[in-house]
Amino acid sequence: MAKILIIGATSAIAQETAKHFAADGADFFLVARSPEKMAAIASDLKVRGACRIETFELDASDLHRHQEMLDAALETLGELDMLLIAHGTLGSQKLCEESVVETLKELNTNFTSVISLLTIAANYFERRHRGVIAVISSVAGDRGRKSNYVYGTAKGAVSIFLQGLRNRLSASGVSVVTIKPGFVDTPMTAKIRKGLLFTKPGIVGEGVYQAMQQKKDVVYLPWFWASIMFVVKSIPERIYKRLSLG
Template identity: 55%
Template sequence: MQNIVIFGATSAIAESTARIYAERGDRLFLVARNEQRLNDIVADLQIRGAQSVDYLIQDLGELDQLEVCVAKIKDTFQRLDVVLLAHGTLSDQPACEQSLDLTLTELKTNGLSFISLLTLLANEMEEQRTGSLAIISSVAGDRGRQSNYVYGSAKSLVSTFSQGLRNRLSKQNVQVLTIKPGFVDTPMTAHLPKGALWAKPEQLAEGIVNAIEKKKNVVYLPGFWRYIMLIIKHIPEFVFKRLSL
């Protein structure tokens, strides 16, 4: 039986991942902002077989609260086996361009809150010398594009930070997994037309659990995004800057 902590537990990917662990009979600790929705999820995970489900209502954008938040988790779980960071917002790029406040808020939610949590959690993991830190970044962090560079740069921060953390914690037998999903068909994206590149949250959840078990470092989900991003990253800048991506 494992102790699983999930930040941003009401996101579709996080919830699908939580279900896999619940069905295995693991113990879960969920953190999210929306209390009613979290209650639905807690009841559901208990029915699906979780050994126990604890939770905390917390807006993860409130950075000064995160130390207390991590301490509360440690009160419940002495050992952290899997910690999944899955919170975030889909930034409205055109709106960000018109508002410095909004841009900074997006960077805080999608970037700084990850850095804060990882800084606190890294020390815990380093001490216990075991466990997995699974961090949801994005393919958007691989290269800045005009359509979402605010979100992309926050995720780029997360990817680079976790890369460094992996380097540090590998000596302590702690896995740091950077997860880079492509397009995901969630309620948040229900209004967008869907093509062949879109994946279901359940598919991603399986990929995440699999990557944690196989002790992977970086995983693109679904896997074909590795090749798409390989191409996108290698387009020379003098060409790239003229594209409308």
């Protein structure tokens, strides 16, 4: 039975992913900001078949506590087989354009905190010569758009970091999985007008579970986003900057 650390465990995608691992009888160490939400999630996962569930309250932006959190997970579960990093925010692009403070806040949450966690966790898994590290990135990181380029910058940087980490850890038998969802109907996108390309978190969660089990490299969820982003990335810059892609 797998022993899994999930950071950002209260996110909709993380919850849906955890349900599949719970059915396999996994042990969980859940990390998030809200103890109340984690308690509710833990109860649900227990009913679904999870063997053991422990929780740890943490704001992922508090970089100084990352090592403490990992140490607590290892002390509690003894070892880790998998890590899923799923925390993040979708802040206001307009506020970021007006404020350096807001821009850096978004970059710290969506990029710097992720890199801190990956750096610490990578060393652990590298020493073990096995394991799976999965991170929720986004198709927004594939090309900048005027409506969310600060968020996209963070996600794009995370994806590049994961490429290098994957290259480094492959020799140690550790899999690094980059998850790139498209539009997902979650609380984080509650203020965004929904269109035909939006999908449910349950579909993405199942895809994340399968990608981690199969030790994929890069996965677009749902699958058709791979084709969409191939086309988007192929558009010449002189044309792309005139398009109203939002």
